[in-house]
Amino acid sequence: MIKVGIVGGTGYTGVELLRLLAAHPQVQLTAITSRKEDGMPVADMFPSLRGHVDLAFATPEKAKLAECDVVFFATPHGVAMAQARELLAAGVKVIDLAADFRLKDPAEFEKWYAMPHSCTDLLEEAVYGLPEVNREAIRKARLIGLPGCYPTSMQLGFAPLLAQGKPLVNEASLIADCKSGVSGAGRKAEVHTLLAEAADNFKAYGVKGHRHLPETTQGLQAIAGGRKVGLTFVPHLVPMIRGIHSTLYATILPEARDTDFQSLYENHFKGEKFVDVMPAGSHPETRSVRASNKLRIAIHRPGGGDLLVILVVEDNLVKGAAGQGVQCMNIMFGIDETAGLMHIPVLP
Structure with missing residues (x-):
């Protein structure tokens, strides 16, 4: 089983990650962080997950993210680059759903996101997580900058x-x-x-x-x-x-x-x-x-x-964010790329 952590699980992409990963046959949801909601059961915030997710939100210090195999960042821009280096050093793979590792030029990042990049040394290593274009690079990656929607x-x-x-x-x-x-x-x-x-x-x-x-x-x-x-x-x-x-x-x-x-x-x-x-x-x-x-x-x-x-x-929220992140995770860990993602679209 792949031990998965999520940083910032209170937004729409966070709850989409939880929905997808909770039903993934090869995933063990291990940690989910929120400083503001520390101690709150996830299902209290998102009743749709009752009976599927038993985790409670915890601060990053309590969540033991370094014990995970992969950590998703469903956070505002700037958060992942502040924590990625420490997680990578612990052998944890990182998938960022924000923009911290999308742009290769740190000056372009600062221009468009109004903040300096705090770990420019990782930009060259980061792989752009568009599977239909970069599948082989994703397969070998330990750091993914997921595309925007x-x-x-x-x-x-x-x-x-x-x-x-x-x-x-x-x-x-x-x-x-x-x-x-x-x-x-x-x-x-x-x-x-x-x-x-x-x-x-x-x-x-x-x-x-x-x-x-x-x-x-x-x-x-x-x-x-x-x-x-x-x-x-x-x-x-x-x-x-x-x-x-x-x-x-x-x-x-x-x-x-x-x-x-x-x-x-x-x-x-x-x-x-x-x-x-x-x-x-x-x-x-x-x-x-x-x-x-x-x-x-x-x-x-x-x-x-x-x-x-x-x-x-x-x-x-799915192919444009959380689902694409899970697709990248599947590729990174050498499992069926479609695992946990073959949901039929919802109508009406």
Whole structure:
């Protein structure tokens, strides 16, 4: 059994980790931390876990995280980098769901997250936890920086186009028009996520620059073999609890007009258990992936022209966060990658 600890288990990604790991056939939930809720049974805060999780929250000092095999950080940015070095020295693998180990350039991290990076020596070692792109590196890793929810949808949506030996689309002007449910903002109390503010409303935000942009560009350029990629990313907040719908646009180059893009995507993701390339002309819905680790993609070429439209849906809390973390853990420990993750999406 894999002994698992969770730091910061009181947020939405924390409770998703608990939901997934409690049902994982090869996991023993060993510790979960919260300074504020020290001593409170997890099931008192999250009644959905009654009968499934018997742990109580504890401070990090009491939790004995160094006795775990792997520790997940479901915490605000800046927490994991303060504790990662000590855990790694104790032989514990670390999976961070925040941004501490996503960006390779510490100056970029400080620019977008308004804090200096406190363990830059670990950035080179950290592996970006996108299994469909970095599976072999994840297999050997002891430190994972998990992708953000938006970046997961954008990178997997564009990946088949960029992973070819030569450009198929204008890589300097990719566009991502993305929408997320309010749970993407976390469980903290903020005015813009109040029911009276978010319901019956739809708005863009972060148009000038969103912190997921440098992470996504870094990943896309890596997929493209180092070629420079230009991306315009516009996120939106929609009045639903969970889910991401990303509509991606790419202009097909003249020399690639005869490409069968449907087959390109199907072949690229052939064998991937958590990426579903849907039949041509499909329109995936966010509810078709709710509470699952599945990401669905559909390819469109309106009017048979030179604009390619890629539709991507995922659950921001599962494939966009906790589920992807469990997927990485499975790979790191050499067990079935799908273990604990084959939940059927919830309808309605």
